[in-house]
Amino acid sequence: MSDVRYPFTAVVGMADLRLGLLLNAVSPAVGGVLVRGEKGTAKSTMVRALAGLLPSIATVDGCRFACDPAAPDPQCPDGAHAGAPASERPARLVELPVGVSEDRIVGSLDLERALAEGVKAYEPGLLARAHRGVLYIDEVNLLQDHVVDLLLDAAAMGRSYVEREGVSVRHAARFLLVGTMNPEEGELRPQLLDRFGLTVEIAATREPAERAEVVRRRLGYDADPAAFAARFAADERALAARITAARELLAKVELTDTALRQITAVCAAFEVDGLRADIVMARTAVALAAWAGRTEVLAEDVRKAAQLALPHRRRRNPFDAPGLDEEQLDRVLEEHAQSEPEPEPQPEPATAEGSQDDPEPDPDGGPDGPDGGGPQDGGPDGGGGGGAPEPSGPDGPPLEADPAAGEDAAPQPVPAQHPSPARESAPVAAGDPYRTRLFAVNGTGRGAQGRRSPAETDGGHTVRARRPRGRLARLHLSATLRAAAPHQVARGRSSRALVLHKDDFREQVRQGRESNLVLFVVDASGSMAARQRMTAVKGAVLSLLMDAYQRRDKIGMITFRGASAELALPPTSSVEVGAARLESLPTGGRTPLAAGLLRAHEVLRVERLRDPDRRPLLVVVTDGRATGGGRDAVARSHRAAGLLAAQGVASVVLDCECGPVRLGLAGALAARLRATAVTLDELRADGVASLVRENRPMSPAMRKAA
Known part of the structure; x- marks a missing residue:
C-alpha cells in the first residue's frame, strides 16, 4: 500500500462531512464528529486525509x-x-482498532521493566500518542461501551487519568476525535451519542456523473498515487493555510447576545436533554464564523451549527432515527432574531356576536359530524333528521366483537364481505414499550462484552488467576510473583531482577457480562390476530428488543404463519431494523409452530459456526397452538422443541394465551424446551412476578404436560 494519502480536496461531494471535519480542525473544543453512513462512502478516506492538512x-x-x-x-x-x-513534526493520526483493550488506550505498568529491573514504570497508551493530533475510531459502534466512555471522557476533559496496578499518572490528552459507523451494524447508546460534538449523515451519491468522477479519481490514485496527489497539492496547501488562519481568528470571534439567545432557544425548542448541546452549538457557531473569516457569529452560523450538533441528540428512544425539523428550526431562529425580545400581543376578547354569527363545525357532535343526524350508510334514504341512527342491518357496517370478551367468547355475527380470521389481517401498531425482566443464559460464557449473561471477559473484575491457555493475554502480576518467589534461591538469583520461568506466569480471569444472540420466534398466525391482543404482543416484543439494544445483543427474528416459517430478520446488531420489521408484521392463517422451531434450530446452527463464542437466547412468542402440518402438528412441534433442548439452547416462552379459559399449551411447549415460561403480565420488570427468579424450576403442571 502506498504511503501517499488520498488528498482531502480530491474527495467528491460530502459537503457536510467536509465541513464537520474542518470545524473540528479549527476548534477541537467542538468535541469531535461522528460520521454515520453506509459502507463504501469514503468515511475513512476523508478522516485519514484530514491529518495531512493539520499544521505541524x-x-x-x-x-x-x-x-x-x-x-x-x-x-x-x-x-x-x-x-x-x-x-x-507533523500532527499524528492514531487509529483505534475495534478489539483494543483498556490497557492499550490509557497505558499501563511497563511489565518488562518491572519484572527485569524491579522498578515501576508507566508505558503510555494511545491517548498519549494522539495528544495534539487526530484520534480516529473506525466502527465506533462496535467498541465495548466502557471503552467508548473512557475515550469520550478523555476527549471532554483534555486529560487522561490512569490509576491502576500501583501506577498513578495524569497527562494531557487533547485531540481531534473522529468516529465512523455504519448504522446497519448497530447504534450507539444515546448517552454516548450525546458525547460527540457533531454528527454527519452521509450516503453515496445517486448521480451517475458524480459516481463516475469518484471512480475516475480513485483509479487515477491507484495507478500513480504520487502523481495524483501532486494534482491537488496546491488545493491542499490553500486549505491548510485556511485552517491555520481560522485558528488564529478564533479567539477574536464575538458570540453576540442575539446569537446566544438563538442557540439556547433552539435547544429548548427541540427539547434536547442537558446543556451540552447549547455549549457545543456555541463553539460550533464560533468556529463557523472563524472559518468564514468573520469576527461575529451570524444567524446562518447558528442554523448550520444546529444542523450539525442537534440531530443525534433528538433521539427519545433507541428506535428513533436522528433528524431535525428544518421548518421548526427556521421558525425559532426568526422568532429570536431581534436584539431584544418583543412583548407578546394580548389576545382580544371574543364578542358575543363573533361567537354566534360564524359557528365552527363540530367534528364530534355537529350537524354533519359522525354522531349527528347526517346520512347513514345503512338506511335507504339516509335516515334523515337528528335522531339516533337506525340499527345496522345486513347491509350496514359490520358488527364488532367486544374486545373485553376474550378470544374464547362466543363468535359474533360477521357480514359476508368481512375477511375471515384465516385470511391475512393488516398490521397493527405495537403497544408502548416498557422495562422487562432480565433473561440470561445460565453458566459462564466467553462471548463479546455486553450486559446480559455472566462471562469471562476482558473487562469486569478479576476473580482469580490461572495458568495461561495459549498466548498470555492479561498478566496477573501478583500471582506470577507468588509463583516465582519460592524458586529464586534455587535459580541462583543474584540481583534485584527476578528469575522467571515460563511456568511461573499466571493470567487474570475476569468476570463480567457478555452479549448474546437473542433470536425471536414470533407466532403471526390467525390465532394471534385479535387486534388488541396483537398490539400487546408487539408491545412486549418491542420491549424485549429495546432490552436487547441496551444489553448490546445481536438479534434475529423468525415469524411463522400459514404453511411455513420465514427468517424475517437475519441476525444483526441493528435493533432498529427489527423494530421496523415487527411494526409491519401481518397476521393470519394457520399455526406451523414446528416449522418455526425447526427454522430456529437451523439459524442457530449456522450462527454457531460463524461465532461459536456468542451464546444464543431463544424467545418463542406464541399461545402454544399448533394447527399447521397435519394431525400430528402438536407432536411435531414437541419433537422440534426437544431438538432445541437437546442442543442446550437457553429459551424463554412468552405465553400469549388470553381469555377466561386457558389450555396451557404454551406451558407444555416450555416444558419440552426446558425453558422459562412467562405471561405478558409477568414480563414487566415492575410486576409482582418479577420477584420470581428467572429460569425457575418447572411446576408440577408443566412437568405433567411434558
Missing part, C-alpha cells in the same frame, strides 16, 4: 506525551521540560 506541531525532544515547548504540561510524567530542546 512543536514538541519537546524525548517527551513521549508530545508536550508543547511553549506551554509544557506541568503534570507530564516525563518530568519538567523547561529549557529542553524542541523540534517540529
Whole structure:
C-alpha cells in the first residue's frame, strides 16, 4: 500500500462531512464528529486525509506525551521540560482498532521493566500518542461501551487519568476525535451519542456523473498515487493555510447576545436533554464564523451549527432515527432574531356576536359530524333528521366483537364481505414499550462484552488467576510473583531482577457480562390476530428488543404463519431494523409452530459456526397452538422443541394465551424446551412476578404436560 494519502480536496461531494471535519480542525473544543453512513462512502478516506492538512506541531525532544515547548504540561510524567530542546513534526493520526483493550488506550505498568529491573514504570497508551493530533475510531459502534466512555471522557476533559496496578499518572490528552459507523451494524447508546460534538449523515451519491468522477479519481490514485496527489497539492496547501488562519481568528470571534439567545432557544425548542448541546452549538457557531473569516457569529452560523450538533441528540428512544425539523428550526431562529425580545400581543376578547354569527363545525357532535343526524350508510334514504341512527342491518357496517370478551367468547355475527380470521389481517401498531425482566443464559460464557449473561471477559473484575491457555493475554502480576518467589534461591538469583520461568506466569480471569444472540420466534398466525391482543404482543416484543439494544445483543427474528416459517430478520446488531420489521408484521392463517422451531434450530446452527463464542437466547412468542402440518402438528412441534433442548439452547416462552379459559399449551411447549415460561403480565420488570427468579424450576403442571 502506498504511503501517499488520498488528498482531502480530491474527495467528491460530502459537503457536510467536509465541513464537520474542518470545524473540528479549527476548534477541537467542538468535541469531535461522528460520521454515520453506509459502507463504501469514503468515511475513512476523508478522516485519514484530514491529518495531512493539520499544521505541524512543536514538541519537546524525548517527551513521549508530545508536550508543547511553549506551554509544557506541568503534570507530564516525563518530568519538567523547561529549557529542553524542541523540534517540529507533523500532527499524528492514531487509529483505534475495534478489539483494543483498556490497557492499550490509557497505558499501563511497563511489565518488562518491572519484572527485569524491579522498578515501576508507566508505558503510555494511545491517548498519549494522539495528544495534539487526530484520534480516529473506525466502527465506533462496535467498541465495548466502557471503552467508548473512557475515550469520550478523555476527549471532554483534555486529560487522561490512569490509576491502576500501583501506577498513578495524569497527562494531557487533547485531540481531534473522529468516529465512523455504519448504522446497519448497530447504534450507539444515546448517552454516548450525546458525547460527540457533531454528527454527519452521509450516503453515496445517486448521480451517475458524480459516481463516475469518484471512480475516475480513485483509479487515477491507484495507478500513480504520487502523481495524483501532486494534482491537488496546491488545493491542499490553500486549505491548510485556511485552517491555520481560522485558528488564529478564533479567539477574536464575538458570540453576540442575539446569537446566544438563538442557540439556547433552539435547544429548548427541540427539547434536547442537558446543556451540552447549547455549549457545543456555541463553539460550533464560533468556529463557523472563524472559518468564514468573520469576527461575529451570524444567524446562518447558528442554523448550520444546529444542523450539525442537534440531530443525534433528538433521539427519545433507541428506535428513533436522528433528524431535525428544518421548518421548526427556521421558525425559532426568526422568532429570536431581534436584539431584544418583543412583548407578546394580548389576545382580544371574543364578542358575543363573533361567537354566534360564524359557528365552527363540530367534528364530534355537529350537524354533519359522525354522531349527528347526517346520512347513514345503512338506511335507504339516509335516515334523515337528528335522531339516533337506525340499527345496522345486513347491509350496514359490520358488527364488532367486544374486545373485553376474550378470544374464547362466543363468535359474533360477521357480514359476508368481512375477511375471515384465516385470511391475512393488516398490521397493527405495537403497544408502548416498557422495562422487562432480565433473561440470561445460565453458566459462564466467553462471548463479546455486553450486559446480559455472566462471562469471562476482558473487562469486569478479576476473580482469580490461572495458568495461561495459549498466548498470555492479561498478566496477573501478583500471582506470577507468588509463583516465582519460592524458586529464586534455587535459580541462583543474584540481583534485584527476578528469575522467571515460563511456568511461573499466571493470567487474570475476569468476570463480567457478555452479549448474546437473542433470536425471536414470533407466532403471526390467525390465532394471534385479535387486534388488541396483537398490539400487546408487539408491545412486549418491542420491549424485549429495546432490552436487547441496551444489553448490546445481536438479534434475529423468525415469524411463522400459514404453511411455513420465514427468517424475517437475519441476525444483526441493528435493533432498529427489527423494530421496523415487527411494526409491519401481518397476521393470519394457520399455526406451523414446528416449522418455526425447526427454522430456529437451523439459524442457530449456522450462527454457531460463524461465532461459536456468542451464546444464543431463544424467545418463542406464541399461545402454544399448533394447527399447521397435519394431525400430528402438536407432536411435531414437541419433537422440534426437544431438538432445541437437546442442543442446550437457553429459551424463554412468552405465553400469549388470553381469555377466561386457558389450555396451557404454551406451558407444555416450555416444558419440552426446558425453558422459562412467562405471561405478558409477568414480563414487566415492575410486576409482582418479577420477584420470581428467572429460569425457575418447572411446576408440577408443566412437568405433567411434558
